[in-house]
Amino acid sequence: MDIQTAAEKILKVSPSVRVVSVCDLKGKLVFSQRSKRVKILVSKSQSLASLKAAATDWKMRKKLARSLGKCKYVVAEYDKVKRIVVPAGSKHILYITTTASFDHNKVIRKVRSFR
Numbered sequence: 001m002d003i004q005t006a007a008e009k010i011l012k013v014s015p016s017v018r019v020v021s022v023c024d025l026k027g028k029l030v031f032s033q034r035s036k037r038v039k040i041l042v043s044k045s046q047s048l049a050s051l052k053a054a055a056t057d058w059k060m061r062k063k064l065a066r067s068l069g070k071c072k073y074v075v076a077e078y079d080k081v082k083r084i085v086v087p088a089g090s091k092h093i094l095y096i097t098t099t100a101s102f103d104h105n106k107v108i109r110k111v112r113s114f115r
Helices: 003-011 044-068 105-113
Strands: 017-024 029-034 074-077 081-087 092-099
Touching: 003 017, 003 029, 003 092, 003 105, 017 044, 044 074, 044 081, 044 092, 081 105, 092 105
Parallel strands: none
Antiparallel strands: 017 029, 017 092, 074 081, 081 092
16 A cells, blocks of 8 residues: 555544654655645744654664564654654654544554555
């Protein structure tokens, strides 16, 4: 499945899914799509910095895999949004934001269905 199709399927999980982005492990943005209902909360530079930080953190989690096992996903909950980071193959991550009240497990199940 291509990246755009996967992003569209994730966005259709719920109106609570705000943005789906894919980046490489250096934090370089590969693809991003947002719901048309979304009000942007951060600047583009803040968003890119957050992607880079998520990629850096993911690389550290990969280093811990020998001791802890593979990381399946990470969720950060803020007052206004949740940020979900899920591996997309071995060289990319999915970076998904939802409303704070949304059950993030619905997104996780959708992503796992792609495998």
